Amino acid sequence: MKEIFFTKTHEWVRFLTDTTARIGISDYAQDQLGDLVFVNLPEVGDEVTAGDEFADVESVKAVSNVYSPVTGTVRAVNEDLLDHPELINEDAYDAWFIEVEDIVDRAELLTQEEYDAMNA
Secondary structure: OOOEEEOOOOEEEEEEEOOEEEEEEOHHHHHHHOOEEEEEOOOOOOEEOOOOEEEEEEEOOOEEEEEOOEEEEEEEEOOHHHHOOHHHHHOOOOOOOEEEEEEEEEOOOEOHHHHHHHOO
């Protein structure tokens, strides 16, 4: 499995190639949010920009924005999450939100160790 990187806003990114990546929210984020009941995702072909909102998740506690760690074009959307947002609670690192291709920029990314230290 390729290494996962994190943002300070609790998203994760796993690069599939140098210019393609999967993005989701961290296990810490889903734990803080509680039971997720709805997710709003972009469409294939939409542009995402590093640091900008691309989705939102609704839990029993609140609605939270999800920010893109990269700039590029949405190549795929995890349609399973639209009907089953609880998959994020079950395994945050398997429940990716989108795949982005043609990546041209990245937000500041943290390693697993740096991210864990930030949330300790």
